[in-house]
Amino acid sequence: MHKFLLAASCIGAVASCAVLAPSAAQARDYPYCIKGADYGSSVGDCSFDTYQQCQATASGRFDYCDANPFYASKQPIAPPIRRRGRY
Structure with missing residues (x-):
């Protein structure tokens, strides 16, 4: 009985982590990323709506902000x- 409860709780924990973890698409829906020594990947942490938010987080650290290379703007492209030719 003890092994059954342990196995059931482990399965429940793994299932809840899988459901609650953000998908890759959700993690990349923001236009600005913070990058630097504190972030292992080349993309960094792309969770900022504005450049100012990113700059405030990077302030005082060896980090910098950059545009998210995977961000697809929701604004329609104009x-x-x-242009007319010269007369």
Whole structure:
């Protein structure tokens, strides 16, 4: 009975971690990333809506902010401006 309860609790813990963990798409839905020595990956921590938020977090540390290379803007892209030729 003890082994059954231990196995059931382990399975429950693993299942809850899998459900509650953010997906890769959710983690990359922000336009700014903090990078530096404190962050192991080349992408860093991309959880900032504004550059100012990122700068405030990086302040006083050997970290810096950069645009998220995987961010897909939700704003529609403006059509290109058509320029007329010279007369």
